[in-house]
Amino acid sequence: MTFSVEAVDVTKRFGASVAVDGVSVQVQEGSIYGLVGANGAGKTTLLRLVIGMLQPDGGEVRLFGERLPRDAAALRQQVQYVAPDMELFRTFTVQEMLRYTGLLYEHFDAERCDRLLDVLQVSRTRRVRHLSTGMKMQMRLAMALSTRPQLLVLDEPATGLDPVVKRQFLQLILQEAAGYGTAVIMATHQLEDVERLVDHVAFMYQGRIVKAGDLEALRGSICKLQVVLPQGLPSWLEDSPHLLHTHHSGQLYTLVLQDIADAAARLREVGATYVETVSMDLDEVFQYVMEKEGYVRNGILLS
Amino acid sequence: MASYFPKALWYKEWRHHRGKALLAFCAFALVPVGRVLVLWTGLLTTNGGTAAMVNRGLFWKSFTTSLTSFQVGRGESVSAVVVVLMAAILASNERTQGTLLTALSMPVRRDDWLRTKFLFGIGVILASYTILALWQTGVNFFNPHPVALAAVCNWWVMMFIVNGAIFSVAFFAGVCVTGIFWTVIATVGVLGFPVWLNLLIVTGTTGAPYFSSPWVSLAASYVERLSPVLAGTSLRDPTWVWYLALIPLGYLAAKGVFMRIKTEDLDRFLTLSSLKYWLQGGISVVVGSYFAEMARGQQEYVNAPPAAELGWFWGAFVIGSVLVWLVVYAIWQTIGRRQSRTAPS
Numbered sequence: 001m002t003f004s005v006e007a008v009d010v011t012k013r014f015g016a017s018v019a020v021d022g023v024s025v026q027v028q029e030g031s032i033y034g035l036v037g038a039n040g041a042g043k044t045t046l047l048r049l050v051i052g053m054l055q056p057d058g059g060e061v062r063l064f065g066e067r068l069p070r071d072a073a074a075l076r077q078q079v080q081y082v083a084p085d086m087e088l089f090r091t092f093t094v095q096e097m098l099r100y101t102g103l104l105y106e107h108f109d110a111e112r113c114d115r116l117l118d119v120l121q122v123s124r125t126r127r128v129r130h131l132s133t134g135m136k137m138q139m140r141l142a143m144a145l146s147t148r149p150q151l152l153v154l155d156e157p158a159t160g161l162d163p164v165v166k167r168q169f170l171q172l173i174l175q176e177a178a179g180y181g182t183a184v185i186m187a188t189h190q191l192e193d194v195e196r197l198v199d200h201v202a203f204m205y206q207g208r209i210v211k212a213g214d215l216e217a218l219r220g221s222i223c224k225l226q227v228v229l230p231q232g233l234p235s236w237l238e239d240s241p242h243l244l245h246t247h248h249s250g251q252l253y254t255l256v257l258q259d260i261a262d263a264a265a266r267l268r269e270v271g272a273t274y275v276e277t278v279s280m281d282l283d284e285v286f287q288y289v290m291e292k293e294g295y296v297r298n299g300i301l302l303s
Numbered sequence: 304m305a306s307y308f309p310k311a312l313w314y315k316e317w318r319h320h321r322g323k324a325l326l327a328f329c330a331f332a333l334v335p336v337g338r339v340l341v342l343w344t345g346l347l348t349t350n351g352g353t354a355a356m357v358n359r360g361l362f363w364k365s366f367t368t369s370l371t372s373f374q375v376g377r378g379e380s381v382s383a384v385v386v387v388l389m390a391a392i393l394a395s396n397e398r399t400q401g402t403l404l405t406a407l408s409m410p411v412r413r414d415d416w417l418r419t420k421f422l423f424g425i426g427v428i429l430a431s432y433t434i435l436a437l438w439q440t441g442v443n444f445f446n447p448h449p450v451a452l453a454a455v456c457n458w459w460v461m462m463f464i465v466n467g468a469i470f471s472v473a474f475f476a477g478v479c480v481t482g483i484f485w486t487v488i489a490t491v492g493v494l495g496f497p498v499w500l501n502l503l504i505v506t507g508t509t510g511a512p513y514f515s516s517p518w519v520s521l522a523a524s525y526v527e528r529l530s531p532v533l534a535g536t537s538l539r540d541p542t543w544v545w546y547l548a549l550i551p552l553g554y555l556a557a558k559g560v561f562m563r564i565k566t567e568d569l570d571r572f573l574t575l576s577s578l579k580y581w582l583q584g585g586i587s588v589v590v591g592s593y594f595a596e597m598a599r600g601q602q603e604y605v606n607a608p609p610a611a612e613l614g615w616f617w618g619a620f621v622i623g624s625v626l627v628w629l630v631v632y633a634i635w636q637t638i639g640r641r642q643s644r645t646a647p648s
Contacts (some may be wrong), residue, residue: 014567053408054566073412083407087401089319096318103311104409 002065004029004151004183005050010059012045021047021207022059027183027200029150031171034194034215035187037204038048038295043187044083046204047153050185059084064150077106080144083084083155084137090129094122094139096127113146116172120165131159136160141169145173154186170197187189191283203286205293215282222285227267228274229253234267244288254278255286309457312411312419320423323392326429330385331466335435337535350367363446370439370450370458382462383532384449386470391486393420394477394557398569406564417561419479421554424470434465439609461543468546469494477559481570486551492585494530502641506599507616509609530555537546583631591624 006026013021019044027033033039035043049061050055052072061068063075074075088097094117102108118126122131122140131139137160144152152173158166170193176182189192191222194201195215202212211218222244237243247258264275280288342362386638397403406416436459443449469490469543477487501523508519527533531546564574573579 002530048408048566051408053404071414073410073415076408076410083408085407086408089315089402090400092318099309100315100318102413103309107547156575 003027003062004064005033005185006061006062006065007046008062010046010049010056010061012040012042012049012054013057016300018051018207020056023204023207024059025050025185025202025209025212027151027185029183030181031200032184032186032246034197034198034201035185035204036191036194036201037187037213038277038290039189040206041204042207043204044085044155045207047081047141047155047185047187051076051079051151053081055154077147078150079153080147080151081153081154081155082137082144082157084139084159085125085155085216086140088128088136088140090127092128093124094126094128095124097128097139098124098143101143101147103288107148109146114144116142116145119168130146134162134165138165138169148180149182152182152184152198154184154188156188157186158188158190165218166193171237173197177297191281191286193263195282201282203289205290205295210293211289219280219282219285221258222280222288223248224254224278224284224288225257225263225267226274226276226278226282227253227255229267229270229272233269244292248266251281256280258289308417309411309417311417312415313423313449316419316423317318319604320393323389324427327427328387328434329391331382331428331431332435333381334369335439335442338362338369354363360413362625365449366442367448367450370443370454377467382466383469386424386466387473387487387490388483389427390470390473390490391477391483394474395422395481395483395486398481399520401570403569404566409546413556413562416557421471421474421557424474425467425550426574432459432466435459435462464546464550465531468549471557472531475553475557475560478561478564479574481572481574485572489581494532497527497529497583499532499589499592505597507613507620516539516638583628583635586631587624587628588620590627591620591622594623595620 003026005025007023007025009022009024009120010020011018011022023042023046025033025046033157035046037043045054047057048061048213052061052063052068052075055070063072064078066075068075089100098110098113102110102112103154117139120142122135122142123137126135128136128139137157141157154173157169157173161169173184173186174197184197186193186198198215200211200213201215202208213221229248230251233246233248233253237257242257242260243255244258245254255267260266262275264272267275336388342358399405403416405415418552436455439455439458440452443455470595472493473486473490476493480486481490504523504526509516525542528542529545531549560575560578568574568576572581595616599612599616602615608617
């Protein structure tokens with residue numbers, strides 16, 4: 001199978017610090033891949049490695065089955081990267097930005113861009129420096145979608161967007177992936193966006209992917225249980241890598257476990273008198289995975 | 304984007320820099336056009352008579368001289384400053400503003416980006432001087448003793464070549480360092496190097512610049528004229544070939560550096576880490592030569608023989624350069640250690 005993006009064991013260092021450490025990612029055509037992590041986790045660096053803006057110090061990146069050359073400009077005809085921190089030409093008007101984009105991309109659809117700008121209510125006569133962050137993001141997304149990209153790389157795409165525009169924005173991304181088979185990689189802190197959009201998710205911490213997989217499978221692999229354990233926590237669980245979180249009040253334990261099949265039955269076998277599965281949203285799953293990595297303890301950032 | 308002249312990048316340059324290009328043209332035109340305006344206003348105020356004749360005579364003399372014995376480093380020096388600033392803005396601005404990163408996330412090849420900027424700058428210089436050569440030809444039409452058309456052509460070609468060479472050197476400097484200020488400083492350093500070398504040769508071989516032997520002076524003057532700032536005035540002087548060659552050489556050197564810069568280093572003070580050794584060497588020998596000249600001056604003051612003067616000169620040069628090299632090396636090391644301590648984990 002040919003993936004739109006295939007990064008294998010990619011590493012990137014900036015001086016002494018390792019920004020991305022042996023990361024592997026595969027994104028299929030038409031799928032939406034979410035990258036979630038704390039600030040400084042290496043998400044932006046990974047996205048820039050994927051589109052060939054940065055050169056990896058180790059590993060390999062393939063786009064549409066081709067190994068990224070040192071100058072990947074030709075491949076980027078089929079790629080769009082949208083990020084709030086990417087500087088635009090401040091003195092250009094929106095119309096001039098459109099003209100520039102139209103000259104740059106072979107498959108630029110000016111009519112589609114006009115329609116999208118109308119929907120998003122971005123004025124063509126305004127100068128880029130007079131646009132708010134949200135307006136800039138809308139303009140960038142309209143331009144990006146008008147080039148009919150095969151790969152859409154989004155870094156914090158909801159930055160500066162109000163809830164109504166954000167909903168429109170996410171809807172457009174979904175349409176693009178479903179209707180045109182565009183592969184999407186999206187780095188974000190907004191876990192509700194991830195839950196709404198993505199089919200694969202990866203949690204990043206300190207340059208590494210600490211948990212990744214199909215969104216539903218990932219949710220299924222982690223469970224939160226409320227258990228009454230008269231004999232206390234069984235020894236096989238105490239230092240187990242499967243135990244993400246534990247909290248107890250007397251004999252009532254709250255356990256978050258990962259990758260254990262039939263956990264409830266196993267706990268009953270060791271004397272649990274009461275076992276209840278508690279549902280979790282992705283936010284909680286993320287929090288417990290990060291906690292296991294040492295990032296969060298009781299809501300306080302440690303690093 | 305496979306074209307040698309990518310439309311999108313040309314559109315961007317034109318849209319970004321058309322105002323600056325017009326300003327540059329006005330600066331280039333300051334002397335040739337200003338001279339005529341001064342005469343015109345002079346004629347209006349003198350209202351005919353002897354004063355007008357004197358004004359007119361002075362004007363045509365100045366006009367003829369400007370076409371036959373000009374020098375970039377003298378009357379037209381404003382053009383040299385303008386081309387250096389233009390190169391600095393073209394090579395450096397997008398890197399400091401971060402828009403180059405955006406361009407590199409799009410289907411823009413690095414060499415296309417650099418070539419477009421270089422050709423845009425060279426194009427502004429060529430177009431400006433072509434218009435000004437036509438202006439000079441038109442003014443010359445009214446000259447009672449007209450200058451030969453060949454002299455106007457000579458002026459046109461020399462002004463383009465010399466300013467093009469200065470632009471090219473500044474463009475190269477602008478790729479090596481980041482920021483307009485540092486680009487100007489680096490350009491002055493590169494353009495001043497042959498002048499410094501000339502002084503070093505003359506002083507270091509004869510003990511005093513004003514007692515140098517004719518052969519040494521001749522050799523040193525050729526070294527000095529490697530800098531386009533001290534370009535000759537005529538195409539009969541073969542050094543114009545060197546200035547002409549500097550235009551593509553400067554671009555090729557800039558391209559060689561630019562293609563090696565890591566994306567994350569595009570806005571660093573020195574874009575390639577290896578450039579710090581050149582900077583270190585440059586600072587060392589320049590400061591070393593200052594010590595050498597001080598030592599030689601001291602010997603001259605006590606009427607020491609020329610051999611002793613030379614001995615002190617070269618001794619102080621070598622020791623001074625090595626000491627400065629070590630000091631700069633220690634500073635680099637300290638900065639490097641501090642940076643690695645403060646680097647994010």
